[in-house]
Amino acid sequence: MSNTDTYILTWNLKEGNTTQGASLASDTIYFQPSGSNHYKTLEVWHFSTDSHLYLLTATLEKAGEPTSAVSISEKFSVFRKMIAPDWDDLILFGDSLTDTGNAYRNWGTPESPPYFGGRFTNGNIWLEGVHDWLGINTVTAQGSDAGNNRAYGGATTANGYYLWVIPNVGKQVDDYTGSFDIGSGEVVGLWAGGNDVRNGADNAQDLVNNINEHAEQLISDGAERVILFEIPPIDRIPEFRDNSDEDKAAKASVVSDFNSAVVTLATTLAAQHSVDVSVIPVWGAFEEAYWNPSAFGFDNVTHSACQHDGITCDSDDPIDPVPNRFIFFDNKHPTAPIHRLLSLIFREVVGVSDYDGDGMADTEDDCDDTMPGGEIDSMGCPPPVDSDGDGVLDPDDDCQNTPTGEQANEAGCSLSQLDTDGDGVSDATDQCPETTPVGVTVDAWGCSETQADYDFDGIANTFDQCPGTQPARAVDDNGCSAYQRDSDDDGIFDAFDSCPGTAAAEEVDASGCAAYQRDSDGDGVADAFDECAWTSPEEAANDAGCGESQRDSDGDGLVDSDDLCAGTPEGEEVDRNGCGPSQRDTDGDGLNDSAESCPETPGSLDGCPAVSVSLELLQEMSEPGMARIAMTLSCEGGCRAEVVVGDEVYGRIAEGTHLLMVNVVDGQTVIVTVSFGSSTAEDELTIVFLESEAEPQPEPQPEPEAPRADETVDMTVVMAIAALVLLLSAVIIMQKPELLKKRK
Numbered sequence: 001m002s003n004t005d006t007y008i009l010t011w012n013l014k015e016g017n018t019t020q021g022a023s024l025a026s027d028t029i030y031f032q033p034s035g036s037n038h039y040k041t042l043e044v045w046h047f048s049t050d051s052h053l054y055l056l057t058a059t060l061e062k063a064g065e066p067t068s069a070v071s072i073s074e075k076f077s078v079f080r081k082m083i084a085p086d087w088d089d090l091i092l093f094g095d096s097l098t099d100t101g102n103a104y105r106n107w108g109t110p111e112s113p114p115y116f117g118g119r120f121t122n123g124n125i126w127l128e129g130v131h132d133w134l135g136i137n138t139v140t141a142q143g144s145d146a147g148n149n150r151a152y153g154g155a156t157t158a159n160g161y162y163l164w165v166i167p168n169v170g171k172q173v174d175d176y177t178g179s180f181d182i183g184s185g186e187v188v189g190l191w192a193g194g195n196d197v198r199n200g201a202d203n204a205q206d207l208v209n210n211i212n213e214h215a216e217q218l219i220s221d222g223a224e225r226v227i228l229f230e231i232p233p234i235d236r237i238p239e240f241r242d243n244s245d246e247d248k249a250a251k252a253s254v255v256s257d258f259n260s261a262v263v264t265l266a267t268t269l270a271a272q273h274s275v276d277v278s279v280i281p282v283w284g285a286f287e288e289a290y291w292n293p294s295a296f297g298f299d300n301v302t303h304s305a306c307q308h309d310g311i312t313c314d315s316d317d318p319i320d321p322v323p324n325r326f327i328f329f330d331n332k333h334p335t336a337p338i339h340r341l342l343s344l345i346f347r348e349v350v351g352v353s354d355y356d357g358d359g360m361a362d363t364e365d366d367c368d369d370t371m372p373g374g375e376i377d378s379m380g381c382p383p384p385v386d387s388d389g390d391g392v393l394d395p396d397d398d399c400q401n402t403p404t405g406e407q408a409n410e411a412g413c414s415l416s417q418l419d420t421d422g423d424g425v426s427d428a429t430d431q432c433p434e435t436t437p438v439g440v441t442v443d444a445w446g447c448s449e450t451q452a453d454y455d456f457d458g459i460a461n462t463f464d465q466c467p468g469t470q471p472a473r474a475v476d477d478n479g480c481s482a483y484q485r486d487s488d489d490d491g492i493f494d495a496f497d498s499c500p501g502t503a504a505a506e507e508v509d510a511s512g513c514a515a516y517q518r519d520s521d522g523d524g525v526a527d528a529f530d531e532c533a534w535t536s537p538e539e540a541a542n543d544a545g546c547g548e549s550q551r552d553s554d555g556d557g558l559v560d561s562d563d564l565c566a567g568t569p570e571g572e573e574v575d576r577n578g579c580g581p582s583q584r585d586t587d588g589d590g591l592n593d594s595a596e597s598c599p600e601t602p603g604s605l606d607g608c609p610a611v612s613v614s615l616e617l618l619q620e621m622s623e624p625g626m627a628r629i630a631m632t633l634s635c636e637g638g639c640r641a642e643v644v645v646g647d648e649v650y651g652r653i654a655e656g657t658h659l660l661m662v663n664v665v666d667g668q669t670v671i672v673t674v675s676f677g678s679s680t681a682e683d684e685l686t687i688v689f690l691e692s693e694a695e696p697q698p699e700p701q702p703e704p705e706a707p708r709a710d711e712t713v714d715m716t717v718v719m720a721i722a723a724l725v726l727l728l729s730a731v732i733i734m735q736k737p738e739l740l741k742k743r744k
């Protein structure tokens with residue numbers, strides 16, 4: 001055999017010994033051998049019928065080469081399991097087929113070895129097998145000795161002795177009943193007649209009458225159950241192999257008549273004495289082995305394993321190295337396997353049938369297929385078990401032998417054991433579990449052409465426009481995932497296309513977006529319409545895509561985020577805050593800068609501070625020179641007013657009283673104008689000199705320092721000087737009031 005080839009083993013188990021028997025079990029096995037020799041074990045349980053014979057045939061061939069086939073057949077035998085009856089003892093009376101040492105103890109016959117322990121065979125006899133089955137010890141005894149095996153080699157059915165020394169069956173019964181009573185639980189057996197036929201007896205009824213006499217005696221001694229035996233086919237023993245056909249036929253006729261009469265006797269005894277009487281079909285057992293030797297392990301049914309000339313085999317006689325292949329050990333006694341066969345036949349007659357061998361009689365066994373050694377309940381059934389460990393007890397398990405680790409349903413079947421749609425592919429492998437129409441061809445995955453879905457995306461191959469979809473990816477009705485389809489035909493698969501629905505012929509970037517779809521700065525305005533690229537994510541963009549930091553809504557040159565004055569009128573110059581004159585109120589007086597002339601100083605006169613001025617001559621003059629004039633100035637809010645004396649601009653001077661030194665002539669009018677923006681005030685002072693008279697003059701006083709343009713006079717000093725001047729002037733006016741003329 002080659003381990004690279006596939007071989008087919010077909011076997012069939014049939015009832016009977018021919019190929020015409022009913023088939024009980026069969027199978028076909030495909031295998032690849034592990035080497036040049038390969039062993040296959042076939043296990044078949046609970047197949048036996050009432051037959052003992054079975055035939056196993058097997059054919060082996062190389063796959064694809066039917067001419068390479070070789071066939072074998074093997075016959076074998078099977079006996080039904082039987083439960084032993086509850087007997088206290090089984091006591092046997094008989095000849096050499098049952099003797100376990102009585103003849104040997106008295107005469108050393110048969111010589112052992114080559115015989116086994118004084119038995120007329122090469123092993124244990126049938127009775128020892130039966131006793132073991134019954135749980136009884138075999139005790140060889142004769143005369144008045146206690147023991148349950150009274151048989152003696154050479155005995156006949158008659159009374160007294162054979163050849164003056166061998167106690168016949170009648171003598172054996174007399175000795176036992178004379179010394180012992182038979183208890184109600186003890187069973188007796190009578191097996192004799194073979195030696196009678198060997199010795200030439202030709203009236204079978206005489207022999208059966210002898211058996212009847214002995215049975216009556218045992219029943220009278222208390223026996224309630226009697227076992228009778230047929231005699232084997234004496235005409236087939238090697239001792240008569242060379243006899244004439246007529247002689248062998250005559251012996252066969254006597255044997256047949258004896259066996260028929262024994263069956264009749266059993267019925268009669270049972271009816272007359274109300275006892276149980278059974279007949280062991282010895283003749284049929286021998287015939288079955290004779291005509292079907294290979295079924296029982298024999299290959300020679302005509303010769304004996306020991307070749308001898310005497311009555312029995314001696315140690316000097318040649319013996320086949322494998323004696324158990326013979327039915328006969330010597331020329332009249334069978335080998336140990338035949339005794340084993342007789343023991344099994346005996347069990348089938350007196351025992352209680354136990355087909356599955358679980359220890360419970362078939363009549364009480366609700367489960368006749370219990371495996372050997374298995375635990376059973378009171379009904380003969382195995383306790384509920386879960387043999388395959390699938391969580392479903394065997395009585396409810398429709399699928400035995402669920403593979404380990406596979407999940408079974410409530411019926412005990414895993415997916416690998418089910419074929420729901422009957423397409424020949426198990427549900428575990430079947431990717432198309434829907435019922436497939438009968439006759440439709442499916443692939444290895446259980447799918448027809450209209451069902452197969454090789455990429456498992458839920459779309460049959462027939463309709464799948466995108467084969468090879470990666471596992472677990474969602475697909476459309478065409479079997480395409482986002483990684484396989486380009487819905488807008490822009491060259492970018494949908495999975496990577498950030499802009500589905502791009503118009504035809506539009507140029508797109510790596511994200512599948514055209515300019516009118518792309519929003520690079522994420523401001524909600526497509527690039528094609530975005531006037532301000534890269535708007536900050538923190539800014540809200542307008543319809544043009546511009547954030548506050550990017551747009552100048554009023555066009556004043558300052559972006560909206562920095563522009564404090566939105567909507568500056570066109571043409572206005574703005575400050576750094578983006579405010580034009582019409583928008584700002586610099587001095588906070590409630591008027592926009594464009595509406596007032598004093599935008600930086602608050603005031604009550606059109607946005608400018610109110611101003612006033614008054615002049616007063618501090619000292620009368622009589623001649624041209626420097627006039628000393630007190631100028632009192634006020635400016636709303638403490639502002640500095642513009643002072644003009646005549647044509648001379650003094651600049652801005654703070655409010656208060658200031659000394660003006662003006663070079664004048666007689667009759668000259670001094671005009672002082674003060675202004676702040678659009679707010680103005682004016683005062684005039686005409687200087688009229690005094691007439692020249694000698695008048696006492698006051699002590700000269702220090703003159704106040706004339707104010708300089710853009711310089712503020714210290715108010716404390718001014719006030720002190722002004723007070724002094726006023727005092728002096730008052731004195732002068734009081735003396736010469738007519739000298740002072742002033743126009744205001």
